[in-house]
Amino acid sequence: MNKKIFKSVLTITGVITIAYFMFGCKPKKVDSAISGNAAEKVYVAPGKKDELYLFTSGGFSGQIGVYGLPSGRLLKEMGVFSADPQTGYGFSEETKGMLNTSHGWVPWDDSHHPQLSKTDGNADGRWIFINANNTPRIARSSLSTFRTEEIIELPNCGGNHASPFLTQNTEYVVGASRFSVPYDKDGEAPIAEYKDKFKGTVSFVKVDPKSGRMNLSFQLLVPGVDYDLSRAGKAKSHGWVFLSCYNTEKAHTLLEVGASQRDKDFIMAVNWKKAEEYLSAGKASTMPVKYAHNYWDENTQNTISEMVNTVNVLDVKDLPGICYYIPCPKSPHGCDVDPTGEYIAASGKLAAVVPVYSFSKILKAIESKDYEGNFDGIPVIKYESALKGEVEKPGLGPLHTEFDGKGNAYTSFFVSSEIVKWKVETQEILDRVPTYYSIGHLCVPEGDCINPLGKYVIALNKITKDRYLPTGPELTQSAQLYDISGDKMKLLLDFPTVGEPHYAQACAAEKIVKNEKRFYKLSENNHKYVTKLEKDAKVVREGINIHIYMTSMRSHFVPDNIEGVKLGDVVYFHVTNLEQDWDVPHGFTIKGASNAELLIMPGETQTYKWTPDRVGIFPFYCTDFCSALHQEMQGYVRVSPSGSATPIKFSTGEETN
Amino acid sequence: MKSIHKFSAWVVLICGLSMIPSNFLPVWQIQLEAPQYPEGLKLEIWSHKLGGDVDKINGLNHYIGMGLIKEEYFSEFKYMPYMIYAMAALSILVFIIRKRLFLWINSLYLILCGVWGVYDFWQWEYEYGHNLDPHAAIKIPGMVYQPPLFGWKQLLNFLAGSFPDIGGLLIIVPAFIIVFVLFYEQYLRKEKIA
Numbered sequence: 001m002n003k004k005i006f007k008s009v010l011t012i013t014g015v016i017t018i019a020y021f022m023f024g025c026k027p028k029k030v031d032s033a034i035s036g037n038a039a040e041k042v043y044v045a046p047g048k049k050d051e052l053y054l055f056t057s058g059g060f061s062g063q064i065g066v067y068g069l070p071s072g073r074l075l076k077e078m079g080v081f082s083a084d085p086q087t088g089y090g091f092s093e094e095t096k097g098m099l100n101t102s103h104g105w106v107p108w109d110d111s112h113h114p115q116l117s118k119t120d121g122n123a124d125g126r127w128i129f130i131n132a133n134n135t136p137r138i139a140r141s142s143l144s145t146f147r148t149e150e151i152i153e154l155p156n157c158g159g160n161h162a163s164p165f166l167t168q169n170t171e172y173v174v175g176a177s178r179f180s181v182p183y184d185k186d187g188e189a190p191i192a193e194y195k196d197k198f199k200g201t202v203s204f205v206k207v208d209p210k211s212g213r214m215n216l217s218f219q220l221l222v223p224g225v226d227y228d229l230s231r232a233g234k235a236k237s238h239g240w241v242f243l244s245c246y247n248t249e250k251a252h253t254l255l256e257v258g259a260s261q262r263d264k265d266f267i268m269a270v271n272w273k274k275a276e277e278y279l280s281a282g283k284a285s286t287m288p289v290k291y292a293h294n295y296w297d298e299n300t301q302n303t304i305s306e307m308v309n310t311v312n313v314l315d316v317k318d319l320p321g322i323c324y325y326i327p328c329p330k331s332p333h334g335c336d337v338d339p340t341g342e343y344i345a346a347s348g349k350l351a352a353v354v355p356v357y358s359f360s361k362i363l364k365a366i367e368s369k370d371y372e373g374n375f376d377g378i379p380v381i382k383y384e385s386a387l388k389g390e391v392e393k394p395g396l397g398p399l400h401t402e403f404d405g406k407g408n409a410y411t412s413f414f415v416s417s418e419i420v421k422w423k424v425e426t427q428e429i430l431d432r433v434p435t436y437y438s439i440g441h442l443c444v445p446e447g448d449c450i451n452p453l454g455k456y457v458i459a460l461n462k463i464t465k466d467r468y469l470p471t472g473p474e475l476t477q478s479a480q481l482y483d484i485s486g487d488k489m490k491l492l493l494d495f496p497t498v499g500e501p502h503y504a505q506a507c508a509a510e511k512i513v514k515n516e517k518r519f520y521k522l523s524e525n526n527h528k529y530v531t532k533l534e535k536d537a538k539v540v541r542e543g544i545n546i547h548i549y550m551t552s553m554r555s556h557f558v559p560d561n562i563e564g565v566k567l568g569d570v571v572y573f574h575v576t577n578l579e580q581d582w583d584v585p586h587g588f589t590i591k592g593a594s595n596a597e598l599l600i601m602p603g604e605t606q607t608y609k610w611t612p613d614r615v616g617i618f619p620f621y622c623t624d625f626c627s628a629l630h631q632e633m634q635g636y637v638r639v640s641p642s643g644s645a646t647p648i649k650f651s652t653g654e655e656t657n
Numbered sequence: 658m659k660s661i662h663k664f665s666a667w668v669v670l671i672c673g674l675s676m677i678p679s680n681f682l683p684v685w686q687i688q689l690e691a692p693q694y695p696e697g698l699k700l701e702i703w704s705h706k707l708g709g710d711v712d713k714i715n716g717l718n719h720y721i722g723m724g725l726i727k728e729e730y731f732s733e734f735k736y737m738p739y740m741i742y743a744m745a746a747l748s749i750l751v752f753i754i755r756k757r758l759f760l761w762i763n764s765l766y767l768i769l770c771g772v773w774g775v776y777d778f779w780q781w782e783y784e785y786g787h788n789l790d791p792h793a794a795i796k797i798p799g800m801v802y803q804p805p806l807f808g809w810k811q812l813l814n815f816l817a818g819s820f821p822d823i824g825g826l827l828i829i830v831p832a833f834i835i836v837f838v839l840f841y842e843q844y845l846r847k848e849k850i851a
Contacts, residue, residue, distance in 0.1 A: 026809050026818065260794040350795050396814050416814045417692030437693035463693050 034491045041483060042493045044071040052445050052506045054458065055114045055128055056479065058082075059500025062109045064130060064141065069445070069456065069506060070481055072495035080139045080148050081109035081132045085596035089148070092598055093572070093607035094527075097303035101135050101153050102290045110134045112161065112502040113229075116143075117212070121168040121234040121450035125511030127212050129164045129173050136160030138173055138205060140212055144515040149296040152214045155289035155311055156183050156201045162227040162243050164205075168234040168450070172272065173214065174241050176202040180224035184289045194252035198224040201313075202243065204272060213295060218279050218312040219287075220270065222323060223376035224250060226259070227268070229334050229400075235341035235450055237359040239273040242344050244332035245325070248375065260350060264327040264383065266375070267335055267346050269362060274321045275314055283319060284312040301520075301527040301605055317377030324366060325375050327383040328355060334400035334441075338409065338424050339450050343388055345409055345424075347398035354391040354398050354411055355383075356427055362386045389427040394420050399440060400503075402447035404454025404484060410447075412439040412459065419459060419482065421489060433489045435459040435480055436467050444484070445506035453508060457482045457489065460501040468496060477501055518582040520603030527605035529574030534558040539650045546571045548650075552586040552600065553578045554627040556652060557620070560635030564648030567615055567641055573608040575600055587623030590637065597623045612639040659757040661842045666752045668838055669760065672831030673748020680704050680738045682824030685778070687804055689714065690816045700726070701822060704737040721802055721813075722793025723785055733777065740770055741828065748835065757842055764839045767832040779806055 044050050050068030053075075058065060062082030066075045083090025083099065090099050090107055099107050109132035117127040127149075128141050136154040141147060154160055154175055163175030180198040182189045189197035199221060206217040226247040233240035245266040251258025278284065287310065294305040316323040330348035337344050344357040364370075365385040372382045397415030404410070409424050417438050421431040441460045445453040459480040468476060476496035483490040522532055531537050531549040537558040540547045546569050551558045557575075565571055577586045579602035589597040590610055598606045612618065622633035640646040661669075683701035686709070690697045698717075701708035707728050715725055728734060747763040786803025789796075797813075804810065804817045811817075821829055 026816075256794050257792050260796075261792065352797060434692055437695075465693070466695060 038483075038490070038492045042070040042072065042481065044068065044073070049509065051509055052453075052456075053509055053512055054443070054445075054479075054504055054506040055116070056460065056497055056499075056501035056504040057111045057114050057130060058498060059112065059477075059502050060110050061499030062111050062132070063499060064111065064114055064128065065498045065501065066146065067479075067495075067497075068509075069458070070492065072479065072481060072493050074498065076146060077498050078141060078146050078148070080130055080141060081106075081111050081137065081151075083107040083596070086599070088596055088598040088606065091596040093609055094302050094605075097305035098148060098151055098294045098296070100292045100294055100305045101137065102155075102292055102307065103135060106135050108134075109137065111139075113164065114503060114505050115164050115166050115173070116446075116505050116507055117170045117207075118166050118168055118449065119170070121238075123446050123449055123505075123507040123511060124170075125507060125515060127170075128505075129166065131160050131163035131175060133159055133161050133178070136163075136175070136177070138164045138175055138214065140173075140207075140214060142212075143512045144517040147296075149212070150214055151292075151294045152205060152216060153291040153293070154201075154203045154205075154216070155291040156199070156219060156221075156287070156313075157181070157203065159226075162230040163203075165230040165232055165241065167232040167241070167272070168238050170207050170209070172217070172232075173205040173207055174202060174230060174232065174272075175205065176200065176222075176227035176230060176243055178226050178228060180226065183221075183287065185287060191252055194224065195250045198250075198252070200224050200227055202227065202241075202270060204275070214293075216291070216293075216308070216311055218275065218284055218314055220275060220322065221313050221315045221317075222268070223317075223378065225266070226255075228332065231335055231337045231344075231448065233337055233341050233359065235339075237337060237341035237344075239271065240359070241270040241272055242335050242337060243268045243270065244328065244335040244346060246331040246333075246349075260331060262330075264329055265332055265348070266325040266380070267328045267332060267344065267357065268378075269324045269326060269381075271322055275319075278314055278319050278322070279312065284314050286310045287313045299524075299526050301525065323378050324362070325378050325380045326357060326362065326386045327372075327380065329353060334398070334412075336401040336403075336448070338403050339405050339452055341450075343424055345391075345401040345411065347400065347411060349397055349399065349414070351398065352393070354394050354401070354422075354427075356388045356391065356424070357386045358388040361388065391420075391422050391427045391429065394422070394429065395432070400442055402442055402444040402457065403452055404444055404447070404457075405452035406454050408454070408484075410442060410444060410457050410484070410489075412442045414438055414440065414462075419457060419489060421484070431488055433482060433491065435461055436478070436494065437461060437463040437465060441501075441503040443504040443506055445508070448505070453506075455483070455485050456492075456506075457484050458504060458506065460497075460504055462500070464496070467494060479504070519580060519584075520601060522576075522578065522580060522603045525576070525603055525605060527574075527576070529572075529607060530605045531574070531576045532578070534578070534652075537650070537652075539564070539648050541569075541648055544569050546648075548573045550575045551578050552576070552588070552622065552633070554584070555622075555629035555633040557588075557622070557633065557635050558652040559650035560652045562635070562650045563638040563640075564646050565612060565637055565639045566644060566646065567612060567639060569612065569639075571610045571612065571637070573598075573610065573620075574605055575608065576605040577602050579603070584626060585624050586626055586633070588620065589623050590620035591618045599624060612637075615639050615641050659842075660755050661751070661757050661760055661838075662846060663755070665760075665838045665842055665846075666755045669748050669763065669835055670752035672835050672838075673745045673751075673763075675831050676741055676744050676748075676828050679824035679827045680741050682827065683708055683822035684824040684828070686820055686822040688818040688820070690818075691814045694815075703734075703824065704741055705734045707731075717815075720793065720795045722790030722796070723802060724788060724790075726785070731781075744770065744828070744832075757839075760835075760839050760842060764836045767835060771829075771832065775806065782806065 052069040054067040056065040079089035136157040158179030158181040161178035164173040202220040247259035329351035395413035481493040577600040685702040687700040699709040
């Protein structure tokens with residue numbers, strides 16, 4: 001072949017080869033394959049129990065999801081801020097009051113951050129607290145009954161997001177406002193006057209160490225920026241709370257741009273022991289407010305719902321020594337304290353580094369007044385004076401950090417969709433794993449405690465896209481379980497979640513199981529309308545109100561034939577479950593009721609309100625498959641025309657006459 | 658004027674005709690991949706319009722303050738189809754006249770179009786990559802978002818790839834062949850005869 005032809009052919013081949021390699025030179029993705037024995041590590045054989053409880057926030061479901069780990073099996077969806085038709089929570093007369101607010105009855109909310117109660121900085125398995133973001137509230141649910149026992153509303157607050165975060169002995173539940181608003185007493189203001197009229201608050205809700213009963217002890221009046229997340233100090237930093245703040249620009253419109261302008265926003269350090277001192281020295285003033293406080297009275301099995309009209313407030317700009325600001329890059333979100341209480345990792349959503357602050361350096365800076373100025377009267381500590389170091393080039397969109405108790409931190413990255421493991425002491429990056437997809441919070445079991453269980457980390461993801469069978473436009477959110485016992489993080493399991501899991505907490509199962517309540521003792525039931533014996537069942541007319549004292553027992557109601565109800569009457573079924581054994585609830589519902597069912601636990605009394613809308617015969621029945629003759633557990637109510645002469649009659653097992 | 662070989666004329670004709678479908682197919686593509694976009698996003702550049710996930714890409718770009726990508730901002734879409742038809746027309750002319758001079762004209766036109774195309778594409782990429790809204794939510798000092806001219810490049814969490822699409826290949830490959838035919842006619846064939 002002619003040399004030149006050969007050369008030109010060679011040139012063309014060369015060009016094509018280079019082009020091919022540029023196509024082929026696509027950077028490799030991180031290997032997402034799971035390791036060989038992952039299945040073995042998450043397999044909990046039938047009949048065996050999981051080693052951990054995982055509590056995920058329901059987000060827009062308003063509830064708490066309860067899972068077992070490592071299997072990821074869903075155990076329960078616990079009703080908290082949303083009425084729950086499957087248990088009758090928010091539907092029974094006894095529980096309706098739990099959802100009272102100063103705005104009236106609010107049967108839904110957006111729940112974000114579950115917090116397990118703590119003793120000595122470790123999870124004690126007694127209660128779980130969670131915030132309502134929309135209509136600001138904090139709930140406390142019992143982990144012996146898995147029921148919500150108390151909900152307290154927070155006044156002077158919009159968007160209760162930096163909430164609820166617990167001090168190390170559950171002295172306080174702390175909640176701060178994400179959306180600043182004028183104080184309740186001041187009513188409205190032009191929105192354009194945001195900078196002057198809109199204020200933030202940090203609420204300190206005291207928790208009774210025995211009963212768990214909450215009480216809004218005081219509120220700190222703080223500058224009107226957005227308080228996003230928070231952690232209480234622990235061990236050496238016990239007595240302090242740290243909150244992230246964004247929108248220090250004080251924008252009131254188009255925040256995605258307006259609140260992203262400053263290079264640094266703040267972490268706010270709050271010395272709550274100092275605030276307590278001011279409070280006991282009488283430095284607090286009272287502010288008129290209106291908020292609801294609802295709590296469960298175990299004795300009468302009823303919700304007590306009260307409206308409270310004042311709150312103690314401490315204005316931090318007039319009371320030095322409570323609050324300090326520390327600069328933090330670009331709209332910080334997570335603000336997490338390590339197990340020693342010395343280091344605070346803060347994550348600017350848009351920042352290129354994750355700063356780690358040192359508590360001792362913060363104290364030293366305060367002592368030597370190492371300030372760069374003040375913001376709305378609050379000293380701003382110099383960035384370098386508080387800084388331990390920065391995690392450099394960590395990833396994109398850092399959000400939250402948890403700790404394993406072995407000196408390592410795990411930070412979630414929303415934009416680059418990964419978890420990055422780094423060494424707390426040196427801020428050196430050790431490992432990174434992808435998440436599927438767009439992780440928000442993450443959870444190491446007891447990872448915010450002094451002694452974390454550093455075996456797993458759970459990613460809580462916002463987007464699942466191609467991970468599961470599709471379900472139309474709306475797809476499930478998810479959690480992923482990673483093994484962190486070795487040097488490298490290993491993906492073990494991926495499971496869908498109920499609602500949107502913002503934050504989650506997990507703890508050793510035995511801490512909770514040991515307090516488990518199996519049923520309510522009938523002898524201790526002091527419900528106003530209890531019926532402890534079948535022979536005491538009755539129907540009582542009080543004007544247009546008809547009270548039916550009813551019992552349920554496998555497999556019948558007493559009474560089950562009821563007559564004498566007239567159109568226009570309001571009927572109350574007070575159903576007592578006479579069973580005294582574990583796992584024998586009875587349900588109750590009646591045709592046409594504009595209500596959910598009741599699900600009555602053994603030894604418990606619940607009340608079903610029913611206003612018949614027409615004349616007729618109305619069947620009622622047990623909705624929980626309770627026994628072999630569950631299908632026989634039914635009855636009838638006869639509703640006669642108003643003004644008719646049908647007398648009250650009731651019976652079970654005999655002809656009415 | 659030297660004539661060209663009959664076979665060469667046929668090759669040029671076929672190459673020129675094969676460029677016509679490029680006006681009905683995407684010419685260039687910019688691919689974007691990110692962890693949360695495992696399926697990828699694709700911006701298609703046709704000779705007369707934009708295609709693919711333009712809206713989705715615009716939705717993402719606003720975070721970094723990149724300008725909107727809109728068809729009416731590009732006057733190129735008005736005349737690019739004629740540029741392609743001209744390529745085909747010149748090839749037909751070469752086939753009919755079969756003179757080397759016309760093959761030269763055809764080839765030079767193709768080369769000029771190529772150089773212009775690369776420059777024009779580059780300057781638009783530069784414009785979009787550098788001209789960012791100073792009030793954008795995500796501002797990373799020193800970071801520019803200029804996509805690659807050709808090949809792959811990591812831009813924050815997105816891996817951006819820039820490659821010819823099917824329509825582009827239907828221009829580039831025939832253009833290379835036509836230039837090669839000229840090369841052959843100018844140098845190789847002459848030697849062979851001699």
